[in-house]
Amino acid sequence: MTADILIQVLVSGLLIGLIYALVAVGLTLIFGVMDIVNFAHGEFLMLGMYASFWAFALFAIDPIVALPLTALLLFAVGVIVYQTVIRRILKAPMLSQIFATFGLMILLRGLAQFFWKPDHRLIPHSLVSGNIALGPVQFGLPQFVAALGAVGVTGALWIFLHRTRLGTALEATAIDREAATLMGIDGQKMFALAWGIGAACAGLAGGLIATFFPIFPEVGSNFILIAFVVVVLGGFGSVTGAFLAGIIVGLIEVLGGFLIGPEYKTAIVLSLLLVVLLVRPRGLLGKA
Amino acid sequence: MTTGTNSSRKAMGTAALLALAAVLPLAITEPSQQNFLILILMGAQMGVAWNIVGGYAGQVSLGHAVFYGIGAYSSTMLLTVLGLTPWIGALAGGLLAAVFALAMGWPCFRLKGHYFAMATIAVAEIMQILVTNSDFLEGAVGLYLPMDRSGWGWLIFLSKLPYYYVILGLLVLTVLVSWAIERSHIGYYFRAIKDEPEAARALGVSLTRYKLIALSVSAFLTAMGGSFYAQKEMFIDPGSVFAGTISIKIALIAILGGVGRLTGPVLGAVILITIEEYSRTLFGSTGSGTDMIIYAAMIILVAVFSPSGVLGLLGDLRRHLPGAKPAGGKTSAKEIRP
Numbered sequence: 001m002t003a004d005i006l007i008q009v010l011v012s013g014l015l016i017g018l019i020y021a022l023v024a025v026g027l028t029l030i031f032g033v034m035d036i037v038n039f040a041h042g043e044f045l046m047l048g049m050y051a052s053f054w055a056f057a058l059f060a061i062d063p064i065v066a067l068p069l070t071a072l073l074l075f076a077v078g079v080i081v082y083q084t085v086i087r088r089i090l091k092a093p094m095l096s097q098i099f100a101t102f103g104l105m106i107l108l109r110g111l112a113q114f115f116w117k118p119d120h121r122l123i124p125h126s127l128v129s130g131n132i133a134l135g136p137v138q139f140g141l142p143q144f145v146a147a148l149g150a151v152g153v154t155g156a157l158w159i160f161l162h163r164t165r166l167g168t169a170l171e172a173t174a175i176d177r178e179a180a181t182l183m184g185i186d187g188q189k190m191f192a193l194a195w196g197i198g199a200a201c202a203g204l205a206g207g208l209i210a211t212f213f214p215i216f217p218e219v220g221s222n223f224i225l226i227a228f229v230v231v232v233l234g235g236f237g238s239v240t241g242a243f244l245a246g247i248i249v250g251l252i253e254v255l256g257g258f259l260i261g262p263e264y265k266t267a268i269v270l271s272l273l274l275v276v277l278l279v280r281p282r283g284l285l286g287k288a
Numbered sequence: 289m290t291t292g293t294n295s296s297r298k299a300m301g302t303a304a305l306l307a308l309a310a311v312l313p314l315a316i317t318e319p320s321q322q323n324f325l326i327l328i329l330m331g332a333q334m335g336v337a338w339n340i341v342g343g344y345a346g347q348v349s350l351g352h353a354v355f356y357g358i359g360a361y362s363s364t365m366l367l368t369v370l371g372l373t374p375w376i377g378a379l380a381g382g383l384l385a386a387v388f389a390l391a392m393g394w395p396c397f398r399l400k401g402h403y404f405a406m407a408t409i410a411v412a413e414i415m416q417i418l419v420t421n422s423d424f425l426e427g428a429v430g431l432y433l434p435m436d437r438s439g440w441g442w443l444i445f446l447s448k449l450p451y452y453y454v455i456l457g458l459l460v461l462t463v464l465v466s467w468a469i470e471r472s473h474i475g476y477y478f479r480a481i482k483d484e485p486e487a488a489r490a491l492g493v494s495l496t497r498y499k500l501i502a503l504s505v506s507a508f509l510t511a512m513g514g515s516f517y518a519q520k521e522m523f524i525d526p527g528s529v530f531a532g533t534i535s536i537k538i539a540l541i542a543i544l545g546g547v548g549r550l551t552g553p554v555l556g557a558v559i560l561i562t563i564e565e566y567s568r569t570l571f572g573s574t575g576s577g578t579d580m581i582i583y584a585a586m587i588i589l590v591a592v593f594s595p596s597g598v599l600g601l602l603g604d605l606r607r608h609l610p611g612a613k614p615a616g617g618k619t620s621a622k623e624i625r626p
Binding site: 037085088089092094095096097098099100102103104105106107109110111112113114118217221225228229232261263264266267270271273274277278281 | 346348350395396398399401402403405406407409410411413414417418420421532536539540543547577578579580581583584585586587588590591592
């Protein structure tokens with residue numbers, strides 16, 4: 001009996017952890033390429049959720065079907081944010097960089113609240129709904145599909161970064177901007193690409209969880225905190241690290257909530273952030 | 289740096305401003321308008337306090353609600369449980385917040401820049417969760433101040449006017465502390481830590497020690513602001529004093545006005561609170577988010593175009609006006625970009 005509960009807990013931890021990983025890979029990619037922490041990353045996820053919601057409410061397109069659109073839209077948002085704001089603060093003091101993305105976070109939240117009201121919205125009947133029972137273990141089909149999608153996207157990103165010319169150019173920029181420029185890689189283009197891909201990943205995560213998670217303007221705030229933990233644990237800039245750390249954080253959150261009490265699960269995860277920052281600031285797979 | 293005549297002009301300006309602030313509520317007698325003035329002073333006090341660590345020392349805290357909350361809860365608990373006057377309660381809260389700041393800063397100051405900012409968010413969030421789930425502190429239900437006492441001894445008043453003078457006094461105290469720091473050698477060390485940490489370290493400045501001083505002084509003053517909030521509202525809960533939005537507001541006020549300068553946060557508070565209140569009357573309730581949109585847009589503009597805040601923008605404008613004298617060399621070379 002206890003073993004069953006434990007397996008159940010671990011499975012739900014794994015499923016949510018994969019989503020955390022997807023949110024975090026975009027954040028870590030942006031950081032890795034240009035040393036800027038995007039405090040507005042949770043808002044990209046929020047926009048992804050709203051994109052799904054409106055696709056469903058206005059055109060009756062299922063969130064899962066709308067995913068490519070969501071990704072494209074958020075890619076555009078990321079590039080626009082880069083071109084209008086980030087490009088101008090690349091050489092600014094770190095204080096200005098923090099303020100800029102922090103301001104962006106508040107701006108996007110405010111805009112969402114203004115246009116779409118602070119209400120919690122739900123997508124009532126998506127293609128994916130209901131439960132799957134595997135022996136004694138039960139989990140929701142939406143959660144399962146979301147986790148599967150997260151693995152797919154993260155995997156595709158990994159292949160892109162390591163197996164394509166463009167991806168390798170992006171990686172090269174992350175490792176050494178100067179050297180990459182000397183090799184004829186256009187740094188500005190790579191930065192814009194990183195923001196596009198980063199925002200698209202967050203948007204996809206939003207689209208994937210929109211089938212089972214309430215949608216509201218401040219939904220990003222919870223995810224950004226967890227994404228910080230994942231990025232720090234995985235090591236700033238490491239996509240593989242973020243993937244592993246996402247799973248670990250998901251497991252710790254659910255397990256901690258189960259053992260200590262669900263009201264403390266966020267506190268437990270955030271304590272992990274502090275512990276990692278203090279004990280091993282470069283995380284599991286980060287550059288020294 | 290500032291010349292003699294410049295500083296005496298500044299002193300006169302400050303005195304005039306203070307005199308104006310002292311008589312202002314005699315002209316503005318409508319309670320809701322007096323409340324508006326109180327909110328501005330509260331915001332200014334928070335911002336000036338934040339500025340000590342976030343501005344002068346350049347250590348961006350996005351978790352200052354933790355100190356605000358400690359102040360509010362300390363004075364309220366001491367009042368409701370022990371019957372202690374908030375005059376002492378606020379001091380106790382300030383000291384507790386300062387000690388908390390030392391305990392939190394000791395490890396966290398090993399982190400730089402955005403790592404530190406993240407750690408402060410995490411600490412504040414953890415604290416909010418702990419308080420929300422604490423039976424001793426009445427958890428999510430919150431605490432009411434006793435209704436049966438009033439007067440200066442208990443710092444509970446039936447009208448707005450006394451609250452106005454209390455928060456004005458607290459703001460003056462906060463500005464004085466901030467000013468004293470700015471003028472002393474500590475202020476120079478703070479700026480050195482912010483602009484040239486490696487050079488400061490090479491010259492034998494203990495970075496951690498001075499960062500800890502900045503954070504604990506800032507925490508002390510922020511907590512006093514929290515105690516004042518409790519006295520004014522007569523009710524506190526984790527959502528109203530420990531919330532992430534409080535941390536954001538505290539930082540925004542200082543950033544918007546101009547970090548690292550005495551008058552920056554005061555200006556920031558005037559702008560921010562005015563926008564907040566006007567958008568509330570224009571669009572109703574807090575739900576619309578227009579205030580957020582406006583000041584977020586301002587923050588981004590400030591970050592992109594003038595890292596020294598609205599104050600810096602005004603300075604730039606003044607320099608470009610015909611016949612204007614160049615502004616005093618307060619803006620460091622780093623902040624002026626072509």
